[in-house]
Amino acid sequence: MGEEKNDQAHKSHRVSKSGASSKKGKPDKKKKSEISDEKRQANPKAFAFKSSVKARRLHTHSTEKEQRRLHLPTVDRAIGEPPPYVVLVQGPPQVGKSLLIKCLVKHYTKQNLPEVRGPITIVSGKKRRLQFVECPNDITGMLDAAKYADLALLLIDGSYGFEMETFEFLNILKTHGFPKVMGVLTHLDKFKDVKKLRKTKQRLKHRFWTEIYDGAKLFYLSGLIHEKYTKREVHNLARFISVMKFHPLSWRSAHPYLLVDRFEDATPPDKVQRDETIDRNVILYGYLRGCNFKKGTKVHIAGVGDFPVANVSSLPDPCPLPSAAKKKGLREKEKLFYAPMSGVGDLLYDKDAVYININDHFVQFSKTDDENDANARKGKNLDVGEAMVKALQNTQYSIGEKLGESSIQLFSKKSNVSKNHDTDINSEDGNTTRVIEPAEHFPPGQFSESDDDEDGSESEHDVSDASEPDTDIGGTKNVEETDSDEEEKNDLPIEQPSSGNKHKELVEFHNGRTRRKAVFGDDDEHDGSEDSGEDDDVGDDEDMQDIFYSGSESSDDDEDQKPEDKVGDASKFVAPLLRNLALRKIVNLQQLVYQIKPSVSDSEDDDDDEFLVPKGQANKKNKKGLDTSGIYNEDCSKFQFDLNPENWESAEDFESIRHRFVTGQNLVSKGNDDDEVYGDFEDLETGEKFNPSNEEVNKKEADPENEERRLKKLALRAKFDSQYLHPETMDEENDQEEKKSHQDEGGFYEKLKEEAELRKQKNLMELMDLDEETLVEIEGFRTGTYLRLEIHDVPCEMVKYFDPYHPQLVGGIGLGEENTGYMQVRIKKHRWRKRVLKNRNPIIVSIGWRRYQTTPVYAIEDQNGRHRQLKYTPEHMHCLAWFWGPLAPPNTGLIAVENLSNNQVSKLSSKNTDNPQIYFFSQGCGFFMNI
């Protein structure tokens, strides 16, 4: 029985087995799907999104992803070899900028650079050249640098933390188009504890990411070996620079510009001798960047002014890419870098001459070292005549200058009696105390060079005096000693609380100089302790945490703490002197040049004239401008058309322009001139060309005005079509395809890109047959060309105060940008600026290539649309400002500062931030655009 039972049970089991386990699962699955289908049908809403927020988020995310993928093709109009990319090394003083450039140059060229002066061009790869530039430590230098940098290396002293210079420069960059940015941490070897170092690195990195974007590249230079950064780290940094992709920025790709890497004064010497203040002729050299440079383009030299170019020519590339160099042989191949201002490089090409530079160590007599000098003085091993020649070679100043600077020592251990700037005062204890004038009173370089004339010990005294003005001359107080003493004695932070909670500027005396620390938060107790001793406190976890992540609760406290409360007398006195010693002194050209404030003209702006001028005429007007003096007056906001035919050189020119106006006769019937007036009309979509020689011309002849209007309409339509509709859909008039193209927007954009490329190639093909001169006439000098610009009648101050450490920017001015007029801008006081700005108080604005001083009138728009003048700018909101100045096109970034002098960098005042907007009047109707 039991067996039978078992069998039965087994049978039933076998039956289920025959279908195997697969069968077992299937019915379940079917069931599930059936159930789910049923459910869906029964309650379809149950399977829709349960949370609308989630759904919206999902949708936004997917559309954002889609949109990010799409971007309008940026048309790269550059043809041929690109100019070297400008790698700007920026950072607070003594952070290691020069050292980094030297190390990078050494890495790329295997050559030692003695000094970093002016742009240094090197070949970094087969198809890439780089131009290293050290950013000056003053606000004008930073403003200019932001306009030409392709990549900014922001150097940060890791042992100290972020300084205000970095953030100020970042803000300037944001306004003038944001190039690529990389951070570099230096002085990391000052950390003793590895753990602290790691944590600090992380904190600095996150702060850097907050300021720029998540994932922004930050490099670490962990220390020095033989006074150089380690090879491995420099190699890594160089590799990143070498493979970096650069995108054209809108302002720059629409304007030609040069970064001057060589400068010459070409004024006849006899004229200068007669009158030193005479206007000079200068020659500027540099690679052309941005867009093509057409002959007749006016240029703006930053800090100097607008000038017509007297002569422009291209020169052979002084630092060609290897492919080009191959043809010229081995000698050229070895030539890997070009830095005329730094005194390296063997050959200099000029328009009509080649200069051979022979290194000093090859020429024994060109310079004598100290030892030889000593020998010469002693008369050992040297002929008397030879010694005299060498002494003459070393002479830098004329006898008059030397006499002016000379001093006589009457008694040993007593100070020299000097004619000029040292005044001896007897102090209470009987010692002679020297009162030193601030370094600002000296022209650049004179301070140190006048010391050279004196013996070594004297110059040492000078330095110590400058750092501590009341030091005894006879005493042997060391600079280092006084510094450390001061550090211990007083931490004299000058707080500049900001209205925002994020940033705060802490001006303090650190490591022998004044530094402006960027503090993120309000707790300062730890900051003070951190700075009291470098090694002990550097990298202190708690301190660093407080600096970078402290809360924002005590913003009220900030306001209570007035800077005056904390400023000690000593720091007030010592700081400017030290700062002048620490910083390179740069004379402000702007203040010297722009002495005359622009006058306000009552005349209405005729800016629309610019838009209504026919194409050909615009060029002619420009060419004419070179000869007619009146056009280049800055205050001529209105273009005056000279209606007297006798004043015109060519009657034909006059006629040709006259006929452009409605009252003139049409030139269409004038045979060959047809092409000049109308040109061939080409349908950009279909590629079909409309030749004026066919029947349409007859129509034009019949009713030229109508015809012109018709052509304009056609051109507009073609433009509209090319922008908004897919060309294929237009041709085939197929709705379905149109839909498809909109769905597949990626393909649409790809096609746009292809089209742009095709057009570029077509243009190239057309231009290929032309000889070089005609090519230059038609399209101007191409980007990447090494240009020589001759400019006449620049103020003598440009030559007098030329400083190779302060690179010169020369920007091309577009049509309409050379006029002056009233501009309306929308600005906001920067949160770092403590006080609001007063109406009509002068400010210095930097807009386009220019920086100039102006007096803005602030206003706010009321609800009824009226503009109400404001006495002061509002605290935290935008307002409108009107000011007079050279016009800039809409959509141009603007930044304003109150003071340009070197020791006032901290007073960076007004910037239009976040979403700055600018628009200017154009006969009543303005353009309003976002930046």
Ligand SMILES: Nc1nc2c(ncn2[C@@H]2O[C@H](COP(=O)(O)OP(=O)(O)OP(=O)(O)O)[C@@H](O)[C@H]2O)c(=O)[nH]1
């Ligand atoms: N210990 C240490 N010293 C460094 C480091 N980087 C630079 N230095 C030193 O800092 C000093 C200043 O370096 P520079 O390259 O002249 O700095 P700079 O930024 O060009 O200075 P300015 O031109 O005056 O603004 C030099 O003595 C360097 O040796 C670093 O990472 N660690």
